[in-house]
Amino acid sequence: MITTNVRIKDIARLAGVSEGTVDRVLHNRGKVSKEAEERVLKVISSSNYKPNLIARTLGSNRVYRIAAMVPDPALDPYWTQSAAGLNLAREEWAQYGVQVTPYYFNHHDKNSFLQTSLTVYHSKPDAVLAAPLFYYTAIPFFKVLKENNIPFVLFNTLIPQAEPLNFIGQNSFQSGQLAGELLFYGHRGPCSYAIAHVYEDLENSPHLVEKEKGFKVFFQQLKDQNNEAFSVNLSDPDASQFETQLNELLASPNLKGIFVTTSKAFAIARVLEKSDRRDIRLVGYDLIEENLHYLRAGIINALINQNPKRQTTLGIANLANYLVFKKEMPGMNLFPLEIITRQNLESYLASDIH
Amino acid sequence: MITTNVRIKDIARLAGVSEGTVDRVLHNRGKVSKEAEERVLKVISSSNYKPNLIARTLGSNRVYRIAAMVPDPALDPYWTQSAAGLNLAREEWAQYGVQVTPYYFNHHDKNSFLQTSLTVYHSKPDAVLAAPLFYYTAIPFFKVLKENNIPFVLFNTLIPQAEPLNFIGQNSFQSGQLAGELLFYGHRGPCSYAIAHVYEDLENSPHLVEKEKGFKVFFQQLKDQNNEAFSVNLSDPDASQFETQLNELLASPNLKGIFVTTSKAFAIARVLEKSDRRDIRLVGYDLIEENLHYLRAGIINALINQNPKRQTTLGIANLANYLVFKKEMPGMNLFPLEIITRQNLESYLASDIH
DNA sequence: TTGAAAGCGCTAACAT
DNA sequence: ATGTTAGCGCTTTCAA
Numbered sequence: 188m189i190t191t192n193v194r195i196k197d198i199a200r201l202a203g204v205s206e207g208t209v210d211r212v213l214h215n216r217g218k219v220s221k222e223a224e225e226r227v228l229k230v231i232s233s234s235n236y237k238p239n240l241i242a243r244t245l246g247s248n249r250v251y252r253i254a255a256m257v258p259d260p261a262l263d264p265y266w267t268q269s270a271a272g273l274n275l276a277r278e279e280w281a282q283y284g285v286q287v288t289p290y291y292f293n294h295h296d297k298n299s300f301l302q303t304s305l306t307v308y309h310s311k312p313d314a315v316l317a318a319p320l321f322y323y324t325a326i327p328f329f330k331v332l333k334e335n336n337i338p339f340v341l342f343n344t345l346i347p348q349a350e351p352l353n354f355i356g357q358n359s360f361q362s363g364q365l366a367g368e369l370l371f372y373g374h375r376g377p378c379s380y381a382i383a384h385v386y387e388d389l390e391n392s393p394h395l396v397e398k399e400k401g402f403k404v405f406f407q408q409l410k411d412q413n414n415e416a417f418s419v420n421l422s423d424p425d426a427s428q429f430e431t432q433l434n435e436l437l438a439s440p441n442l443k444g445i446f447v448t449t450s451k452a453f454a455i456a457r458v459l460e461k462s463d464r465r466d467i468r469l470v471g472y473d474l475i476e477e478n479l480h481y482l483r484a485g486i487i488n489a490l491i492n493q494n495p496k497r498q499t500t501l502g503i504a505n506l507a508n509y510l511v512f513k514k515e516m517p518g519m520n521l522f523p524l525e526i527i528t529r530q531n532l533e534s535y536l537a538s539d540i541h
Numbered sequence: 542m543i544t545t546n547v548r549i550k551d552i553a554r555l556a557g558v559s560e561g562t563v564d565r566v567l568h569n570r571g572k573v574s575k576e577a578e579e580r581v582l583k584v585i586s587s588s589n590y591k592p593n594l595i596a597r598t599l600g601s602n603r604v605y606r607i608a609a610m611v612p613d614p615a616l617d618p619y620w621t622q623s624a625a626g627l628n629l630a631r632e633e634w635a636q637y638g639v640q641v642t643p644y645y646f647n648h649h650d651k652n653s654f655l656q657t658s659l660t661v662y663h664s665k666p667d668a669v670l671a672a673p674l675f676y677y678t679a680i681p682f683f684k685v686l687k688e689n690n691i692p693f694v695l696f697n698t699l700i701p702q703a704e705p706l707n708f709i710g711q712n713s714f715q716s717g718q719l720a721g722e723l724l725f726y727g728h729r730g731p732c733s734y735a736i737a738h739v740y741e742d743l744e745n746s747p748h749l750v751e752k753e754k755g756f757k758v759f760f761q762q763l764k765d766q767n768n769e770a771f772s773v774n775l776s777d778p779d780a781s782q783f784e785t786q787l788n789e790l791l792a793s794p795n796l797k798g799i800f801v802t803t804s805k806a807f808a809i810a811r812v813l814e815k816s817d818r819r820d821i822r823l824v825g826y827d828l829i830e831e832n833l834h835y836l837r838a839g840i841i842n843a844l845i846n847q848n849p850k851r852q853t854t855l856g857i858a859n860l861a862n863y864l865v866f867k868k869e870m871p872g873m874n875l876f877p878l879e880i881i882t883r884q885n886l887e888s889y890l891a892s893d894i895h
Numbered sequence: 896t897t898g899a900a901a902g903c904g905c906t907a908a909c910a911t
Numbered sequence: 912a913t914g915t916t917a918g919c920g921c922t923t924t925c926a927a
Binding site for chain 2: 361367501523
């Protein structure tokens with residue numbers, strides 16, 4: 188038998204009221220006289236009452252619907268991992284009466300984001316999890332959610348003005364600094380390092396700009412003045428000019444490394460391999476299949492893992508705990524900057540704790 | 542309302558028996574006629590019945606006692622993290638009727654381990670979580686647990702013969718390889734690297750021997766024949782001869798790096814700092830305060846995080862899920878090899894997802 | 896061997 | 912405004 192747990196029944200007895208009244212006080216459902224409320228609160232605070240969450244869910248078997256607004260995994264391998272996390276979370280929380288519905292948008296199409304946000308809104312969800320890739324398009328959407336008291340959690344891209352209940356992601360500035368170290372480690376000047384934006388809409392991606400800042404600051408902070416960092420914008424890797432642009436970059440004097448701010452390092456690795464430039468270090472993001480190949484081959488030197496799968500499972504878990512168990516939510520979940528090299532890659536792939 | 546979940550009641554109706562009978566079949570409690578059992582099983586298999594775990598715990602409110610056998614955190618900062626994880630898990634699982642009791646032993650005293658194991662055994666726990674630091678002393682203990690059908694989970698040190706329900710830790714061989722890369726990255730020969738065992742009982746620590754193997758194999762696999770790896774045993778850092786031994790090591794020709802197989806890198810960093818040997822790279826384990834200081838100062842180049850806190854929380858979670866919810870347990874939880882450098886350290890410290 | 900029924904702690908609908 | 916009560920799905924005891 189669980190030893191000495193105080194239950195609602197106990198509180199009711201001690202306060203001289205009924206269980207119903209205690210429940211009303213606990214959940215601010217109103218219709219309680221001041222005196223009764225006062226007595227109940229007093230008993231509660233002096234009794235370290237902890238609600239039995241198990242019984243709570245069993246008792247109220249209502250269903251909560253969470254809408255998850257994420258980029259279409261069919262259009263970019265990076266987002267398949269987010270989708271996988273979503274599925275995991277959906278299964279895990281189903282037994283608690285939480286229904287998770289994904290709503291996909293095209294991550295290169297602002298308008299698709301807008302349309303999807305409308306669909307989400309009209310579905311009248313109990314909560315929303317979203318990757319707000321389009322900064323300016325997203326803001327009004329979240330304003331509406333706020334007005335309608337629909338709690339929402341953001342991941343991937345931080346939009347402070349949106350005032351989400353919770354944000355999940357990494358410190359992009361630190362991430363850029365780390366990339367700097369990974370490229371520079373063991374080198375001695377004069378060295379030059381490029382930060383490459385591959386087919387990115389920087390205007391709408393404050394986190395990528397932050398990465399760039401961190402990267403540049405890393406080199407500024409070195410005592411050695413011989414090192415330089417500069418940024419360059421590249422086109423869609425599938426476009427014809429991509430290789431030309433890249434070869435131009437590769438001709439830069441003293442170029443020792445390239446930092447790709449997204450999961451697109453493989454596109455650069457492809458060219459590096461072709462032109463046999465083994466002197467150029469390459470650092471990028473995320474454990475997608477295309478990158479792993481080049482990491483194993485030693486063409487990509489390191490990847491920083493953003494853990495997209497965990498981002499979505501945690502996002503759903505946060506919302507589900509909030510809705511079902513009325514648990515508090517941290518304002519932010521910053522993920523560690525995981526360094527993946529050829530030597531520890533397999534340990535990450537084999538591990539199921541992430 | 543949760544839509545179409547089949548309950549025990551439904552199965553009972555379909556099989557034409559009572560709920561009690563279904564329950565007996567589900568849990569092999571016996572006292573069921575062959576015919577009844579058959580009918581119930583048929584209905585179950587054709588109905589994708591999933592037990593409601595929530596209701597399960599509510600219904601049977603029995604208490605489970607888990608004994609956690611770990612090194613005394615007062616004697617070594619490394620083990621404070623394990624203890625912290627234990628406390629976290631204890632609080633988390635209390636509401637499910639799981640009582641976690643720590644039993645501490647002296648990690649340098651075989652006899653203390655033996656004594657503690659007896660105490661644990663006599664407490665008649667429902668399950669055991671243990672860090673079996675003393676290989677040979679541990680084996681008979683686990684044999685007894687097996688005989689008494691007491692489920693147990695091991696972490697930190699893998700003892701396959703003990704046949705635990707589950708093991709939690711890292712792949713030590715890969716870990717050694719990774720250390721090799723971290724020390725070698727960017728160097729060109731001739732280079733020599735030492736693997737230092739600081740006050741270790743190698744006989745009883747197969748995982749440390751594995752690290753050494755991996756480390757040496759890393760250098761053997763380099764095409765470059767100029768590099769060499771060798772091992773050295775050092776005394777207790779508090780003993781007078783420690784510094785002498787270390788200085789001897791530091792005089793080795795072409796020495797470029799030292800790999801410490803435990804959390805004791807700080808002891809070597811101390812001497813490195815004193816003798817101003819900034820040319821020696823240092824790689825060790827774990828985010829204990831003493832190490833962090835030298836990592837921030839750039840004297841330790843990288844730490845591999847073994848995540849001791851997570852090891853114990855997961856160990857308890859595994860056992861608790863097994864006992865309370867009758868969930869299956871994976872045979873092994875291998876943790877990823879987390880690389881911590883000066884640049885991503887803060888991101889790990891700030892993160893609460895580990 | 897089987898069925899009936901009382902609870903686990905909480906919620907929510909209903910009476911008062 | 913307050914109390915009473917019937918569940919939620921499962922376990923477990925007791926009687927048959």
